[in-house]
Amino acid sequence: MNQLDFNGRDAIVTGGAQGIGLAIAQRLIQSGARVHVWDRDPALLHQSVHALGSNATAVVVDVTDVHSIAMAVQNQLEHVGKVDVLINNAGIAGVNSPTVDYPIDAWEQVLRVNLTGPFLCCRAVAPHMVKAGYGRIVNIASVAGKEGNPNAVAYSASKAGVIALTKSLGKELAQSGVCVNCVTPAAAKTAIFDQMSTQHIEYMLSKIPMNRFVKVEEIAAMVCWLASAECSFSTGGVFDISGGRATY
Ligand SMILES: NC(=O)c1ccc[n+]([C@@H]2O[C@H](COP(=O)([O-])OP(=O)(O)OC[C@H]3O[C@@H](n4cnc5c(N)ncnc54)[C@H](O)[C@@H]3O)[C@@H](O)[C@H]2O)c1
Helix, strand or coil, X not given: CCCCCCCCCEEEEECCCCHHHHHHHHHHHHCCCEEEEEECCHXXXXXXXXXXXXXXXXXXXXXXXXXXXXXXXHHHHHHCXXXXXXXXXXXXXXXXXXXXXXXXXHHHHHHHHHXXXXXXXXXXXXXHHHHHCCEXXXXXXXXXXXXXXXCCHHHHHHHHHHHHHHHHHHHHCCCCCEEEEEEEECCCCCHHHHHCCHHHHHHHHHCCCCCCCCCHHHHHXXXXXXXXXXXXXXXXXXXXXXXXXXXX
């Protein structure tokens, strides 16, 4: 494993109680960071943060709730004075259904968590990074946002939105010392699979030329490099980690 230098850095990882977010939190801590793990599931969050050790802090936050985000940021600024890194990872899959039958409330919920959530977190954190003259934001999009997965319209559209959010904010902050990038992973076997149909999981695997699921540690490696100071001339970028699936 390559050694990254996050000594003295404070990172927020949303949805970090399990899966990809937890792997990112682990890698950041191994690299010297203090990680403020945000999640809406208190029981799982406290269990995971306990396992992560003394450089992890549990913060119960729902990324769809602007007040919950504001309180968490305010609290972090009061206690540690800064946010160096924001990883917008919290997300849900939503149901699998043909677009014409897709339940409207499910559409709205997926868009709210996956797209409005990162927007609200960027909105709350970016001004403090700009003021400090340094920051790294990494958004977890998906190859679904580039390719569009059938029977997953809300998820695919939300992740396409995350890609566009990344491009817009990256350009806006390009001269501020804050870099904003996103990654577009193919499917990783995490608890999010419980929300999907077996046919959908099989479909996703069938589209990956490497013929396997990506490991959460592989995603964490790319995300953590993008979150490091060494990533200094990439912003508004979309980084592929799809085992060869992405066609652009
Ligand atoms: N696993 C995959 O196949 C895959 C592929 C590409 C992208 N992604 C994306 O990676 C991210 C993480 O996925 P994962 O597979 O680790 O999922 P997961 O279900 O294992 O973990 C997601 C975490 O986010 C938390 N969360 C959900 N809604 C939240 C909210 N409103 N506020 C705060 N926390 C919330 C959950 O409690 C959970 O701990 C998601 O954005 C997902 O869309 C996943």
